[in-house]
Structures are given as C-alpha cells and as structure tokens.
Amino acid sequence: MLNLKLYMLQRISALVMLPLVLGHIAVMIYAAQGGLSAAEILGRTQGSLFWFLFYGTFVIAVSIHAAIGLRVILYEWMGIKDFKLEILSWGICLALFLLGARAVLAVTWS
Amino acid sequence: MKSRSSTLQVKVNRGSQADQYFQTFDVPADDNQTVLDVVSWIQQHADPTLSYRFSCRVGMCGSCAMMVNGEPRWTCRTHVKKVVKADRLTIEPLRNLPVIKDLAADMDPFFDKWVAAGGRHHPSSTRADPIAKVDPTDKARVTADASIECINCAVCYAACDTVAGNPDYLGPAALQRVWTLYNDAKDADKFSLLDQVSGMGGCHSCHSMGSCTHYCPNELDPMSAIAGLKRATARSFFKRGD
Numbered sequence: 638m639l640n641l642k643l644y645m646l647q648r649i650s651a652l653v654m655l656p657l658v659l660g661h662i663a664v665m666i667y668a669a670q671g672g673l674s675a676a677e678i679l680g681r682t683q684g685s686l687f688w689f690l691f692y693g694t695f696v697i698a699v700s701i702h703a704a705i706g707l708r709v710i711l712y713e714w715m716g717i718k719d720f721k722l723e724i725l726s727w728g729i730c731l732a733l734f735l736l737g738a739r740a741v742l743a744v745t746w747s
Numbered sequence: 748m749k750s751r752s753s754t755l756q757v758k759v760n761r762g763s764q765a766d767q768y769f770q771t772f773d774v775p776a777d778d779n780q781t782v783l784d785v786v787s788w789i790q791q792h793a794d795p796t797l798s799y800r801f802s803c804r805v806g807m808c809g810s811c812a813m814m815v816n817g818e819p820r821w822t823c824r825t826h827v828k829k830v831v832k833a834d835r836l837t838i839e840p841l842r843n844l845p846v847i848k849d850l851a852a853d854m855d856p857f858f859d860k861w862v863a864a865g866g867r868h869h870p871s872s873t874r875a876d877p878i879a880k881v882d883p884t885d886k887a888r889v890t891a892d893a894s895i896e897c898i899n900c901a902v903c904y905a906a907c908d909t910v911a912g913n914p915d916y917l918g919p920a921a922l923q924r925v926w927t928l929y930n931d932a933k934d935a936d937k938f939s940l941l942d943q944v945s946g947m948g949g950c951h952s953c954h955s956m957g958s959c960t961h962y963c964p965n966e967l968d969p970m971s972a973i974a975g976l977k978r979a980t981a982r983s984f985f986k987r988g989d
Contacts, residue, residue, distance in 0.1 A: 644951035644977070645984050709952075713912030 643705050650702040657695045684747035692745070696737030704730035755831065757785055759797070760839040764846045764853075769837075770794075782815050782822035782830065786838060786850065799850035806964065809900030813850050814839040819905035821964045841905040857901045860917045865943030866924035871935035879933050891930035894923045894972050896965045903959035903969050915948035919959035919969035922950050926972035929979060938987075941980050950976040 639647070668678065682688040708726040711717045717725060755774045762768055772789050783801055790797040801811035806824040813822050815830050816837050827836065844852040872879060881888055903919035904910055910918050925944050928934045944950045950973045959969040 639951040640947050640949065641945035641951060641980050641984055645981060648981070713909070 639705070639709065643708075646701055647705040650698040650705075653694065653698040654702060657691065657698070660691065661695070679744060682744045685745055689741065689745040692741045693738070696734060696741055699737060700730045700734040703733055754834065755785065755827065756835045757789065758835070758837040759786075759789065759850065760846070761797075761849050762846075763848050767846060776827070776834070780827045782813070782820070782825045782827060782836065782838065783811050785827060785836065786813075786822060797850070798848040807898065809898035809902075812841055812900045812902050812905070812964075814842055814905065819902040819962050821900060821902065824964060841901055843905050843907065843910045844901065852901075852905075854901060857904050857918070857920070858899075860948075861899070861921045861924065863943075863948075864917045864921035864925050865940060866921060866928055868928060868931075869934050869936035869939065871933050881932055885932070887930040887932060890975070891927045894927045894967055894969075897923060897967060898965065900964065902962050902964055906958035906962040908956055908958060909952055909954050913948070913952055916952045917944065917948050917950075919953075919973065922953070922976060923967065923969040923972040926975050929976070937979075938983065941976070941983050944976050945980050950980065953977070 668681070704726050707729050708722060711725055712722055753776055755776045757772045757774050758769045759772060760767055761770045772793050774785050774788050774793075777784070783804065786797070786799050787801075790799065799811075799813070801823060802808040804811075804823045806821055809821070811822045812819060814820075814837075815822065815825055816832065817839075818830075819841060820830070822838075830836070838850060840846050840850050840852040844854065844856060847853045883889075883892075897920055899920060901920065903923075907916075907919055909916050922944055925940050929937055929940050934940070953970070953973045955970055955974065957970045960967070960971070963969065
C-alpha cells in the first residue's frame with residue numbers, strides 16, 4: 638500500500654519524532670517535579686520560539702506519520718481505496734495538524 | 748511411537764471459486780505416507796473427479812503446494828505423521844489465489860505479479876563479448892545465490908498476510924527475484940529494477956511479518972530479500988532525489 642515516497646515520508650517523520658518524543662518525555666518528568674500547574678507550564682512555553690518550533694515540528698511529523706500508517710490500515714483491513722482512501726488519508730493528516738497546531742498556538746502564543 | 752488408527756479422516760475442499768464446500772473421505776493410513784499420497788489415494792480409489800496438481804513428487808517442481816491443516820506446504824514433501832491431528836487432515840487449495848476446482852488454485856495472479864515486478868535480466872554485454880567473470884565469494888554474489896533456488900511454488904505467496912490484505916502487493920517470491928537480479932553483477936539496469944518495486948504494490952508494502960521465510964520449503968529468506976530492496980530503494984531515493 639506504500640510506494641517509495643510514502644514509505645520514505647513515514648520513515649523520515651519517524652526519525653524527526655524520535656528526539657522530540659524523548660525531549661517531550663524528559664521535560665514532562667522534569668516539569669512534574671514538585672507538582673504541575675498551568676501557570677508553570679504556560680510560564681515556560683508562552684512566547685517561546687523554541688517551544689513553538691519544538692512542538693510545531695512535532696505536530697507536522699505526527700500528522701504525516703499517523704496519516705500514512707492509518708492509510709495502510711484503512712486499505713488492508715477495511716478495503717477502502719482510490720479516491721475515498723486519498724480523501725480520508727488527507728483528512729486525517731489535516732485534522733491531526735489542525736488539532737495539534739491549535740494546541741501549540743494556545744500554549745506558545747502570548 | 749504413538750499408535751495410530753488405521754484410517755485418516757480427510758476433509759478436502761471441493762468445487763470452484765464461486766461454490767466451495769468440504770467433503771470428507773476416509774483414507775487408509777500408512778506408516779510412510781505423504782499428504783500427496785493421501786490426495787492421490789482419494790482420486791484413485793474414492794472419487795476420480797477430484798482435481799489437484801502435481802508433477803515431480805520429490806520437491807523440485809513446486810506444483811503440488813496446497814494448504815494442509817491451514818498451512819501452505821509442498822504436499823509431496825509433507826509426511827502425514829508430521830501434520831496429522833487426531834487422525835484428521837484438512838486439505839485446501841493455496842490461499843490468496845482463485846480456485847479453479849477442488850485443490851487446484853489458479854496461479855495466474857502469482858505469475859502475473861512475477862512479470863509485473865520486472866524480475867527480468869538486463870544484459871550488460873552482448874554475445875560477442877567474453878563471458879563475464881563472476882567471483883563466487885563476492886558479497887553481492889553470495890546475496891544473489893541465497894535466493895536463486897526459488898522454484899515458484901507460491902507457498903510464500905499463500906502464507907503472506909500482506910497479500911491477503913492487499914491484492915496489489917507483488918508478494919515475496921516476485922520481490923525476492925528482483926533482489927537476486929539487483930545483486931547480480933551482470934545486470935545492467937539496477938535503477939529500473941528498483942523502480943519496478945517502488946510502486947503501490949511494491950516492496951514498501953511488506954510488513955516484515957516473516958511468514959514467507961517461515962514457510963518457504965526451500966528454506967529461502969524472502970523477508971530479508973525484501974528488506975534489502977527497501978534499503979536499496981531508500982538509498983537510491985537520496986541519491987536520485989525523487
């Protein structure tokens with residue numbers, strides 16, 4: 638179900654996600670020390686170009702990676718193909734991107 | 748040795764693609780008996796209309812492959828003792844292929860994909876040139892040699908769950924053939940080989956589940972061959988930038 642381009646996109650997006658996932662988990666462990674509060678998190682992220690780029694890249698990689706993975710499942714398990722498959726795959730990609738982008742903007746835009 | 752009863756209960760697939768059903772036969776059990784012997788006994792002694800396919804009976808031709816108790820096997824090289832469960836056997840035509848009749852699967856899709864994968868030699872010299880010297884210890888040659896014993900029996904194709912879920916997928920045998928040619932020093936067009944396996948049904952659809960390698964009666968390793976194609980295509984992706 639994957640041609641070379643989709644295959645490479647999925648692998649490259651996985652490579653991009655790898656350090657971001659590790660960074661995300663590391664910050665979670667660090668941030669949870671001594672309790673969590675919205676003010677503390679927003680204090681770190683709001684107005685920060687670094688966290689905007691960090692999670693912005695994360696959201697783009699996830700949207701691409703997950704959409705390609707789900708595309709295979711939709712085809713192989715549910716028999717969805719051709720135009721329907723394209724629409725659904727792009728729909729998933731776009732929906733994940735919009736949800737993620739909204740969250741990233743909410744915590745980094747000040 | 749566990750004592751066995753003298754009769755096997757054999758459930759056999761009958762009918763064609765649109766109308767399949769099971770028919771059960773009682774077949775005399777022997778000490779030394781292959782699954783193909785069982786099928787032949789049914790055809791010779793119980794029902795001469797039973798259709799099945801075989802030729803060499805010694806594991807060279809690859810034409811007698813069937814599903815035995817749900818697993819793809821060469822019936823000529825499968826002893827009943829090895830697979831029988833409580834004196835019962837279930838024999839069906841190869842999975843993932845249309846059924847012509849009874850135990851004979853239609854091999855057309857398998858061979859069509861063999862052609863579609865483009866596993867065709869691209870000459871690097873003419874007949875006027877001297878014969879190319881190939882070092883048998885060369886790494887690429889050793890890799891190519893590992894796969895050349897494929898006899899197109901389609902056991903891997905029947906075992907493959909990716910083929911079951913994705914009718915466009917070229918399948919393990921055809922892709923392994925391309926990997927052999929890719930590693931052949933005498934093949935002059937490696938890029939076209941990689942292009943042929945980079946489409947929607949190509950090597951990138953493989954989920955590396957490994958049923959092909961598990962079931963190959965010649966103990967070949969199509970899964971690793973396909974992994975090799977994935978690596979080669981990924982490298983060419985960066986080299987060629989498309």
